[in-house]
Amino acid sequence: MLRRTLYWSSHYLLIGLYVLFALFPLFWLIKVALTPNDLLYSEGIRLWPSRTSLEHFRFVLAHSEFPLFFRNSLIVSAGTAVSVTLVSAAGGYGLSRFTFRGKPLLVALMLITQMFPLVMLVAPMFRLLAPIGLTNSLTGLVIVYTAFNAPFATFLMQSFFDAIPKELEEAAMIDGATRFGAFRRIILPLTLPGIAATGGFVFTAAWSELLFALMLNSSSRASTFPVGLLSFVSKFSVDFGQMMAAGVLALIPACLFFFLIQRYLVRGLTAGAVKG
């Protein structure tokens, strides 16, 4: 009995410590965002300021270009999530269900794309995209992000398809469906948790990407919010309050997105009760 209590209390203690460790930066973000400018440097390091204000949020929303960056980020991230999910669902299904000539080579190539640092590709990418007018463009970013996220997402989707027994499609095809019909009506509904997980993963990856967004798009018209955050860093000072306020606002869509797909994620963990 004592051992059990001890076991569970240390269990929760460790989880608690981890959660604290993981969430502390988030807490600091919110704390700084709520601290008025005059207290930011005068109060020293305190867990909570003596007075809070929403002045940074007001400034960011009304007087900065942040709303534009935010909108750009939404478009790019959602666009990337949709296009990667479509590509990776189709590709993952193909890898999971068919054997074809050159499949091992294709898989190897897809893995190779994941192996080298993206910095290496910035210059060639710029050279490729500039002549066709895809720099300083949200479309350009969506294409680049799709290209970089598709391989991993495809492997992810493949594992979800692998978990669905082949017999289900075969049963559907014998019942009178075409292969595509079986995919659409039987397999796709069962893969929704996987699709949601993949979409969520890709959305957050695109949402926080800085390197390409910074290098390919120089005009603020086509900047995403991670680039926008940098604009709070000037030559002489860093406006921490506004930067953190912008950061807090940037968390909202990612949180909302995960809130929406959460039930699919949870179902994804418990699904698979296909046969007895």
Added chain:
Amino acid sequence: MSAIDISGVSKRFGNTPILHEITLAVEAGEFVVLVGPSGCGKSTLLRMIAGLEEVSAGEIRIGGTLVNDLPPKARDIAMVFQSYALYPHMSVADNMAYSLRLRRTPKQDIKTAIHAAAAKLGLGPLLERKPKALSGGQRQRVAMGRAIVRRPKAFLFDEPLSNLDARLREHMRAEIKKLHRELGATSIYVTHDQIEAMTLADRIVAMNGGHIQQVGSPLELYDRPANLFVAGFIGSPAMNMFPANFSRRDGRPTLVHPAFTLTLEDDCALQDGAALTVGIRPEHIELGAGSIQGIVDLVEPTGLGTIAHLTLAGTSLKAFGLTRPPLMVGASVSLDLPVHNLHLFDADGVRVRR
């Protein structure tokens, strides 16, 4: 109801041959069981009939139509899978209705068909449930229901009872047999379980190594196995096999074993001194009679009867009887091997005609 004709059908996966020129004619309304150990190609053959595997060579006809290049949906067959393959996101009723909806059957007809099938299979109260809320036996019934609502040209069963426990398997076996009698549908049933094959089949097709070993009624296979494989595969406890030599003593055909000699009643076309494998079913060995002496190794009471393990001059035999003889382990027992119940196989394992 349609006949299924398989002629010269082969299957290779890459360079690996799986099936070698299989020829088999299944009559309309017949219940044929493909039986064999795993890897013998029986499931592959079934999947080729269903259209789930391509045919490497040969022809498959369903109801006279060549179906080699037709997709599964165009073959009008129904299949019950080992894993049941129920659509987990659909209710029992929707699972059964799916094929009819794809055929644009009028709603009222779908309803009638589902209720008729549900009544037949005792699924009435479960129609609104999802597969995950069903027991193994209930899932199996739904899989059957999904097949019968369509009234297809033929039913294909791929080890449908393998995932059930022994008692339920016995029960469903009887139900499948009854269902077949009611519907009279052409059925091809794949199993590795020889009891299922014996009890269900009009005709058994015993397969091994991608070849058909023997085709015949269950009792034909049991009473006159064509070769050593069939002799050893059909029947439980399995047929006893031991080596012996053939000779003609005083002009009479005789089997010579280190522990005994047996004089055959009728002659056969064998050379003097030919090496044979002799088979005898456990229930044909008579204990407590005859002149052959064996040592009792082990006694297994099954309740129904007794299985006695015996050794005689290095040969192990199992004898089965419905009685409960007072056998002592280690003691000697006399036994008789009635010659009319012996099966003789030549050096190639092929049955010797007598």
